[in-house]
Amino acid sequence: MISMRTWLAAAAMATALALPGALKVEAQGIPQNIPRKELLILENPEGTIKNAGWFNIWAINAGSQSNGLQQAALDTLWYIDPEKGIDGAWDNSLAAAKPEYNADFTEMRVKLRRGLFWSDGVEFTSADVKATVDIQVKNPNMRFSAVLANNVASVEAPDPETVIFKLKRPNSRFHANFTVRWGAIWILPKHVFEKVEDPAKFDFNKPVSLSAYTLHSFDPDGKWYIWQLREDWQRTSLGRFGKPGPKYLAYVDPGPPDKRVIAQLNNELDVIHDISPEGMFRLARDGKKSRGWFNGFPYGHPDPTLAGVIFNTQNEHLKNRDVRWALTLMIDVKAVVMAAYRGAATISAIAVPPTGIHPEAYHKPMEAWVRDFEIDTGKSKVKPYDPTVAKQITDMLRPSMGDQIPRDEKEIANSFGLGWWKQNPQAATELLERAGYRKQGAQWMTPDGKPFVLRLMVEGDLRPVMTRAGTMIVQQWRQAGIDARIDVAQGTLLTRRAAGDFDSFIGWSVETWGGHQDLSYFMDSWHSAFVAEAGKPQPLRNWQRWTHPELDKIIEDIRKIDFDDPKGVELGKDYVKLVTREMPLIPLMSYNVFTAMDHTYWTGFPTAENPYANPVTNWGNSRYMFVRLKPAN
């Protein structure tokens, strides 16, 4: 006889087993009533947006940018893809052609495309570009006011397709302000903003769009935004490349990295912006149709950003080039790469990111020079470069990662980089001794007889990969006899970086276009004119506060030549040689972003084999992938 209690237990178990199958379909809360074959779900790495209903990107630091606004709805004159681009890295977007400067770079003339329309049916013209400048110059508290007021004397729109910028001083790179590398100065709709009393306090909700998508709905609590393909998508600049695949885009906050992995394993997040290397390994193993930029190791997309150790060269010890080089030669980059990315990194010995066009423009052509580069320690002459470091990393990885680690030299160079500086304690010792430092037991002492203390600032769990790299470097410096200390800044890093309140930190001061060889994007801000005195805030990006007359000369020479002038590469090489000699920062590797793409519902994502766009979800440039995506069968 079966008791009632047994019956109840059996019924409860049967219900429990049946429920998952019954409820799984709508378990995690994907948008209601939108078929998955029409919907692409992407991560908004800004997370939950506090003032969700704010779409005025021209107001300073208000609202979200990467909630789809700059990827799906806004547009500007040009784009440079960090990869190869659909039709080349350079794309004339709202502009019909490249910018035309006069001889002394005090005037920039732009021809615009015709037949492009705002989502409310108003035609886009030169008046919108002029208004973008005039409104922001007139209202000094807007996002791009300072840049525009600083550069533009006047802007004219003589006809609907022509804009003429008169500049206050020669600037051969003024167009960079209207060229998307992640973001840029976006063009605003004159017909909307001219009716607004205070454009800095206008929320622009609902936004009028100039690109292929328009706002469908959003969460007032800032967790998600849904964008819908415009019916007249052909009347946008993206229409040149065909109809975008997804009818709807959802930019969502999926939560911390572990939840992003779960969401993609549940096929509820098509594109993850970034996760930890371990999360990527898990997806590669268990996500049946998930993959990263590379089909196997090292998975991540190398951003055109160079991660490295930034020295504060206003620090008494770090003013000395010998000390900076000694600290470099104490590092075993293989251990750093293994600690930070579990080996999934692309290393660079020179201060240019090893990604996009740069390996062809700088790394490979300069390989011979780097191999011959010599340091005179005073006691010996050493050639510190080891061209086999990337290969050594692959050899270390192969036992655990197997066949996915390439053997082909070209493939290794493409994925893992070339060589790096060989750890050389003897040369480091000789350099420190020449700088007046003495070893007392196992401890290095400064010239004035105190222990050599050096802090390395990291962001902590806000940026775990870089923190792991920093921790490994501190360990290596300590093993070499420096009293190195990890300095966890957490959220204060940005404030302390600007204030110069650090000895050294893990971060980046070198960011490039990626798809273009010109280095002025970051280098112009390294001119000595912009270096702040100790204790004063430093404008971006020369966080190392390093000055050198030769560097100023290179920067001034670049300012005098056209953006595409081949001389720019030669000047870029001069910069590489100078920075290699002086070592104001220790280049480590590109900033790899583990963007994971799930091919369950969509195919045609950009990859290392088909690098037509940058898939990293918060980049404005990621819009190009929408036109190549197709629903999976």
Next chain:
Amino acid sequence: MRSYLHYALRRFAQFVLVVFIGINLAYVITHATPIDPVEQSIAAVTSFGNTAPEAIAEMRRSLQELYGLNGGWLEQYSTFWSRVLRADFGPSLSAFPAPVSSLIARALPWTLGLLGFATIVSWLLGNLLGGLAGYYQQNRSLKLLGVLAMALHPVPYYIVALALMIVFGFIWPLLPITGGSAMNLEQGWNLPFIISVAKHSILPALSLILIGVGSWFLGMRSLVSNIVTEDHVVYAEIAGVDPRRILGSYVMRNALAPQVTGLAMSLGGIFNGAVITEKVFGYPGVGTLLVDAVYAGDYGLVLGVTTVSILGVSLGVLLIDLLYPLIDPRVQVTT
């Protein structure tokens, strides 16, 4: 009655003083933050763009003016208090120019709903089961519950939250693991939205209830265990009074007084938000708002949330102090 009024006035004055000191402390601490909101904003605006260094100096000046950081500390302090008295905490620096009060107003209902529900359910369940376990000390099921409560009580609630997330979000994906409601639903008093909110709150609420129940359970069991040995309970048992009446009227009622105080303090504390639970489940409440504000150096928002929290806790304690003499005859007001 006169003595009660005197007591109430004195207690209210203490409340005002506590709130004043608390808000001032919060003001000093938030303004001592090493995070400069201007630099945070500049970094956010410029880190991905090509902004000329000379323009950044101008941007810095504009931001200081815009954020009202140019005046001296006395001017800023008096502006702050004049705003607090008008329940206006100024604009959020990290979501400029949205007013802090509107951000809190949007987040608060989520937190109040989630934590209010979790607190009351855990209090009711914990006290009921704890009372039973303290009275029926030989009952095996209640003993087992005691062991479970002891085991769960010391587990940090975020560990429970993570475990629930893995079990019900991934291994057995029954329930949503992020957000307050499903996407693309209109927020309001409509059935699909209400069902969605309820579904989204199950896991975060459960993570709080599982731990909360244990805590109330153990407290109540211990109180009841003491009361059952007191003379009036023993006499009632000897006199043959119905055990259910003894439990309800003689034991639980007496044991509840300190638990009610605890409940009032817990209800006051829910204005803080359950920071980690909200973070783990991506819940759009005050806790998430507070953490984001701290990282962004948005001290206007931190101050706003902290002030609401100080008021919540202080009001909770004030109310219970004022009510005690009225509901518990053992509490006497003395002048």
